[in-house]
Amino acid sequence: xxxxxxxxxxxxxxxxxxxxxxxxxxxxxxxxxxxxxxxxxxxxxxxxxxxxxxxxxxxxxxxxxxxxxxxxxxxxxxxxxxxxxxxxxxxxxxxxxxxxxxxxxxxxxxxxxxxxxxxxxxxxxxxxxxxxxxxxxxxxxxxxxxxxxxxxxxxxxxxxxxxxxxxxxxxxxxxxxxxxxxxxxxxxxxxxxxxxxxxxxxxxxxxxxxxxxxxxxxxxxxxxxxxxxxxxxxxxxxxxxxxxxxxxxxxxxxxxxxxxxxxxxxxxxxxxxxxxxxxxxxxxxxxxxxxxxxxxxxxxxxxxxxxxxxxxxxxxxxxxxxxxxxxxxxxxxxxxxxxxxxxxxxxxxxxxxxxxxxxxxxxxxxxxxxxxxx
Numbered sequence: 001x002x003x004x005x006x007x008x009x010x011x012x013x014x015x016x017x018x019x020x021x022x023x024x025x026x027x028x029x030x031x032x033x034x035x036x037x038x039x040x041x042x043x044x045x046x047x048x049x050x051x052x053x054x055x056x057x058x059x060x061x062x063x064x065x066x067x068x069x070x071x072x073x074x075x076x077x078x079x080x081x082x083x084x085x086x087x088x089x090x091x092x093x094x095x096x097x098x099x100x101x102x103x104x105x106x107x108x109x110x111x112x113x114x115x116x117x118x119x120x121x122x123x124x125x126x127x128x129x130x131x132x133x134x135x136x137x138x139x140x141x142x143x144x145x146x147x148x149x150x151x152x153x154x155x156x157x158x159x160x161x162x163x164x165x166x167x168x169x170x171x172x173x174x175x176x177x178x179x180x181x182x183x184x185x186x187x188x189x190x191x192x193x194x195x196x197x198x199x200x201x202x203x204x205x206x207x208x209x210x211x212x213x214x215x216x217x218x219x220x221x222x223x224x225x226x227x228x229x230x231x232x233x234x235x236x237x238x239x240x241x242x243x244x245x246x247x248x249x250x251x252x253x254x255x256x257x258x259x260x261x262x263x264x265x266x267x268x269x270x271x272x273x274x275x276x277x278x279x280x281x282x283x284x285x286x287x288x289x290x291x292x293x294x295x296x297x298x299x300x301x302x303x304x305x306x307x308x309x310x311x312x313x314x315x316x317x318x319x320x321x322x323x324x325x326x327x328x329x330x331x332x333x334x335x336x337x338x339x340x341x342x343x344x345x346x347x348x349x350x351x352x353x354x355x356x357x358x359x360x361x362x363x364x365x366x367x368x369x370x371x372x373x374x
Contacts, residue, residue: 004314004360007079016096025150034076046188046238048196054204056247057366063221076369085358089245095144098316103142103325106272117269127269139168157193207355232372242370248355252340262296265289274342275359278331300341
C-alpha cells in the first residue's frame with residue numbers, strides 16, 4: 001500500500017521560507033538551499049513567484065522538450081505538501097507553513113463553525129452545491145500569516161498578490177495574461193524592493209476535463225511557457241521563480257461517495273479531495289462504515305485512522321506528534337486512494353475528474369522550481 005511521503009525539508013514550504021529569509025521577515029521552517037543561493041540575501045530588487053496550477057514535473061516533462069525554456073531553466077525538483085492539492089498548497093505558498101499548521105487539508109472540509117462540509121475556497125456546501133448562509137470561504141475560520149502581509153508590516157519592502165479571480169485575502173485581479181504581465185511589470189517598477197505572488201489556474205483546469213495527455217493540455221502548457229518567457233524578458237533586476245502546486249495523473253476508477261450505503265454511515269458529507277477522503281462515521285456505525293468503505297473501494301484504497309496519519313506525519317507534523325489543529329480538524333478516518341483510483345461527489349461529475357490529484361504518487365507530489373533572473 002502506498003502512503004504519503006512528502007519531503008517537507010525540500011518542498012514548496014522550504015522555498016517560501018527562503019523568500020521570507022531574503023526579505024528579513026520571520027521564518028517558520030528551514031529554507032531551500034537552491035533558492036537561497038539564487039536570492040543571495042537581497043541581491044535582486046524584485047522577487048516574483050509565478051504559480052502555474054497543476055504544472056507538476058510529470059506534466060512539464062510530458063509536454064515540453066528538454067531544451068524548452070521552462071525545462072532548461074529548471075533549478076530543482078521539489079516536493080509539494082500532502083495532500084498535493086491547491087487548497088493545501090496555496091496556503092503553504094502564501095504562508096511558508098505546512099498543512100498541519102494551516103489546517104487546510106483539501107478542497108472541502110467539515111467546519112464545526114458552519115456545521116457542514118464546506119468548500120474552502122468558495123461559499124458552497126460540498127454535498128448540495130448550495131451557498132451556505134453567512135459563510136464566504138474558510139480564511140476567517142482557518143487564518144494564516146502571509147508572506148506579503150508580513151513584508152508589508154515588518155520590512156521596507158512591499159508585497160503584492162495577483163489572481164485571475166477575487167480571492168478571500170484580497171489582492172489585485174488580472175483580466176487575462178496580457179493584463180497579468182502588465183500588472184507585474186508595473187509593480188516591479190515601484191520604488192524599493194517588491195515581492196509579487198501571482199497565481200494561474202492553468203493547466204490544472206484543462207487536465208481535469210481532458211486528462212494529462214490531451215492536445216488541449218499540450219497547448220495550454222506551451223501557452224504557460226510563452227507567458228513565462230515573455231514575462232522574464234520584460235523584467236529588470238528581478239528574480240522570477242516559476243513553480244507549481246502539484247502534478248496530476250489520469251484516473252481509471254471512480255468511487256461515488258454520495259447517495260449510497262457508504263454515505264449513509266457518515267454523520268456529514270465526506271470531505272477533503274478526489275484522492276484522499278476524510279470521514280466522520282455516525283455514532284454506533286463505525287463497524288458498518290468500515291465494511292461499506294471496504295465494499296466501496298476494494299483494493300483501490302487504504303483506510304487509515306486519524307492517529308495513523310499523525311504517526312506517519314502526513315501533514316507535516318513531526319511523526320507521532322499532534323497539535324491543536326490536527327486534534328480539532330482531522331476526521332477519525334482517512335481513505336487514501338491507491339494508484340489510479342479517485343472519489344467523486346454528485347456535484348462533481350466524472351467528466352471533471354479525468355485528471356486528478358491529491359494522492360501520494362510521485363507524479364502528483366513532484367513539482368518544478370524554475371528560476372530566471374534579469
